[in-house]
Amino acid sequence: MATVAVATPYRAPRTERAKSIRRHVLIYLGLLPFLGLAVFPIFWMLVTALKQEPDLYRMDVVPFWFHLPPTWKNFDFLFHRTSYGDWIVNTMAIAFWVSAITLLTAVPAGYALARLRLPFAENLGIGIFMTYLVPGIILFLPLARVVSTLELQDSWWSLVAVYPTITIPFCTWLLMGFFKTVPFEIEEAAMVDGCGQLGALLRVVLPVSWPGLITAVIFSFTLSMQDFLYALAFVSVSDQKPVPLGVATELIRGDVYFWGSLMAGALLVGVPVAIVYNLFLDKFISGITGAAIK
Amino acid sequence: MSQIAAGGGPSPGAPATVAVGGRVRDISWWRTPTARRYLFGYTLLAPAVLYVALLVGIPFVFSLYLAVSDASVGVPVARFVGLENFKAALENSAFWTAVRNTVVFTLGAGIMKGLLGTALAFLLIQPFKGRRVVRALVVIPFTLPIAVSVLGWKWMFDSQFSVINWALSRLNLIGAYGSPEWPVWLGQPALALFSVMFVNVWRGFPFSAIVLMAGMTSIPPEIIDAGKVDGATFLQRFRKIIVPMIAPILFIGSAFDTVFTLSDLSIVYLLTNGGPDGATEILPTLAYNTGIKAGALGRGAAISLSLFPLLLPLMILLLRTLRRRQY
Structure with a gap:
């Protein structure tokens, strides 16, 4: 009798723990293929980027690790033998201007749709968002004409002009949702204190909305980095290309692939974008589906 | 109203x-x-x-005009040619191959993404240690810029130094290099179509999973518990509680994904550019190669507009879902 009474309090946690361990093992086993599938290509690209050329083309040894010392040569090649430096500068400049245009248009629009109780606001908001769904593949040919009319062909400015067609609809929608969460009272208080409607927006609403604004900037950047078609269709001059296009087109000469540099150039920009996007992924998902959960 | x-x-x-x-x-x-x-x-x-009207609305109307003209790159004046471009497309067997491949690609990849995404979502909604890290790693394919990851796959599908083939040959699943049992992923018609679909699935399954998770976590646990108490089996709970409750978000997610899959050119363009011999040609690559490479703007516009009948029902359904949820 006594032994049982003593044993129970000890045994109970142990079985709990065994259960929890078993559950964890099962979950990890289930996740393993997914993790491998998701991560292996990145790992492989990284290893390739750091391998010496002869090390890439050996099928007799396990290819997953280095058989010659790792090297920075592929990165060196990018910066000294290609226009990679230009591509990075172009990408940054495009990101800057697209973010600026997006903020200047989507912030007021999102605010107006969310807060000013305009007639047809809801329909207008949905209308703007729907243009996000008109894909580039339908627009790129007429836009090619627009771009050449504006004399922007073969210049990264053409991408500054067209990327807001992706980012404005998305960010207006996102910011509309965001502004709906800012309490009306702070605006009313500002107006009681003598601010006009515009003053209330600029001095009170915007300063408390910076998380929304940062999110909009991040999406202006990451969504324009996902594009390949517009860059491919509008820019064919080497020093005007953004990174994804430059890497994909200039590091393949005829049948010769500079695999090491290709992977190096792709990762150098891809990884930071992926990290930033990762941090804001939930906002993206709730941006496009959010209301459905409500 | x-x-x-x-x-x-x-x-x-x-x-x-x-x-x-x-x-x-x-x-x-x-x-x-x-x-x-x-x-x-x-x-x-x-x-x-x-901005949107000028650079989406007007170009869209303009593409309708291009499609009925003989516009081409470098020729400023275009003549009205009626439905000539559409007729030419419909009479071209390459167009029909592209339509078939587009449908196979979109449906096949969609089903795979749905299955993998559901499995992953069920794993990820379980509470376990390291969940956030696992989630962050698993969504990498979706967050990498698409052109970047496609280049990685191109290297993995290399005809000679493919790391996939290395692994398979070590496992004795395929023959030696040069033998007919050595798969050339991007060079053999059926394998090439499979490969481009696989990359699309690889990129899209985390998105499906995250969307499904968002839907699942929005189900109040009491409802599922109530189902358990009433003796519903896991499959019954899945079919009668979870699926109906996440249906709207599931629909929105897959509609978005389908729109992006239908209109994405980069995977096919970078991996095979439609080859070998049209085996992976899809409408986006055909439109690009006709409109930009060959310079036949009118023909290209007609081809890209032929995606519209596929996109329109999705857009209308999305529009209705977005409106219905409002009030």
């Missing part, structure tokens, strides 16, 4: 002002706070609306 709904909440003044607007229009209506608010609001909206 929407006007009353929009004004009905915090501002009882709005509808009333509109109602009397007709009567006292002369001077006073434009001075009312409501009128000023409208003016202010539409001014704020104007830049975004104009």
Whole structure:
């Protein structure tokens, strides 16, 4: 009798723990293929980027690790033998201007749709968002004409002009949702204190909305980095290309692939974008589906 | 409708002002706070609306015009040719191959993404240690810029130094290099179509999983518990509780994914550019190669517009879902 009474309090946690361990093992086993599938290509690209050329083309040894010392040569090649430096500068400049245009248009629009109780606001908001769904593949040919009319062909400015067609609809929608969460009272208080409607927006609403604004900037950047078609269709001059296009087109000469540099150039920009996007992924998902959960 | 709904909440003044607007229009209506608010609001909206109208709306209409003209790169004057471009496309067997491949690609990849995404979502909603890290790693394919990851796959599908083939040959699943049992992923018609679909699945399955998770976590656990108490099996709970409750979000997620899959050219363009011998040609690559590479803008526009009948039902359904959820 006594032994049982003593044993129970000890045994109970142990079985709990065994259960929890078993559950964890099962979950990890289930996740393993997914993790491998998701991560292996990145790992492989990284290893390739750091391998010496002869090390890439050996099928007799396990290819997953280095058989010659790792090297920075592929990165060196990018910066000294290609226009990679230009591509990075172009990408940054495009990101800057697209973010600026997006903020200047989507912030007021999102605010107006969310807060000013305009007639047809809801329909207008949905209308703007729907243009996000008109894909580039339908627009790129007429836009090619627009771009050449504006004399922007073969210049990264053409991408500054067209990327807001992706980012404005998305960010207006996102910011509309965001502004709906800012309490009306702070605006009313500002107006009681003598601010006009515009003053209330600029001095009170915007300063408390910076998380929304940062999110909009991040999406202006990451969504324009996902594009390949517009860059491919509008820019064919080497020093005007953004990174994804430059890497994909200039590091393949005829049948010769500079695999090491290709992977190096792709990762150098891809990884930071992926990290930033990762941090804001939930906002993206709730941006496009959010209301459905409500 | 929407006007009353929009004004009905915090501002009882709005509808009333509109109602009397007709009567006292002369001077006073434009001075009312409501009128000023409208003016202010539409001014704020104007830049975004104009930008989108100018660079999405007008180009869209312009693409309809291109499609019925013989416009080509470098020739400024275009003639109206009626439905000639569409006729030419419909009579071209390459077009039909592209239509078939587009449908196979979109449906096949969609089903795979749905299955993998569901399995992953069920694993990821379980509470376990390291969940956030696992989630962050698993979504990498979706967050990498698409051109970047496709280049990685191109290297993995290399005809000779493919790491996939290395692993398979070590496992004795395939023959030696050069033998017919050595798969050339991007060089053999059936394998090439499979490979481009696989990359699309690889990129899209985390998105499906995250969307499904968002849907699942929005189900109150009490409802599932109630199902358990009432003796519903896992499959019954899945079919009768989880699926109906996440259906709207599932639909929105897959509609978005389908729109992006249908219109994405980069995977096929970078991996095979439609080859070998048209085996992976899809409408986006055909439109690009016709419109930009061959310079036949009119023909290209007709081909890319032929995606529209596939996109339109999705867009209408999305529109209806987005509107229905409002009030």
